[in-house]
Amino acid sequence: NYLMTTYESQNRPKPGQFSLGYDLRLRNDVARFIAQDAKNSPFEVKGGGFLSTFKTGIDNYLYLIWYKGGLIKERAGIVYTIYENELEIPNSQKIIYHNKFIYVTKNERN
Numbered sequence: 001n002y003l004m005t006t007y008e009s010q011n012r013p014k015p016g017q018f019s020l021g022y023d024l025r026l027r028n029d030v031a032r033f034i035a036q037d038a039k040n041s042p043f044e045v046k047g048g049g050f051l052s053t054f055k056t057g058i059d060n061y062l063y064l065i066w067y068k069g070g071l072i073k074e075r076a077g078i079v080y081t082i083y084e085n086e087l088e089i090p091n092s093q094k095i096i097y098h099n100k101f102i103y104v105t106k107n108e109r110n
Helices: 024-038 049-053 059-067
Strands: 044-047 078-083 095-098 103-108
Touching (some): 024 059, 024 095, 044 059
Parallel strands (some): 044 078
Antiparallel strands (some): 078 103, 095 103
């Protein structure tokens, strides 16, 4: 677990060094929360901050949410945004879930 961020520890590598990111338990808890909060309604999931810079930035989350029964749909009325850095969350966004390192906001489209 030295190269991973877990509930028990966070090892920040120096610039240029490698990290495996967040462990499955942290991401699984986020996926469970989103799937349960949506209550069988379709929703969209986006990456916020650094996660939005890569098309595949939230693929791990999307799979876990789908696996937990989440009805992911593009352009749905509810949008969950996942952030892995609290400082990247705009002030206009309300955090509805967070564990030690991952944050989720929720918005409804008009």
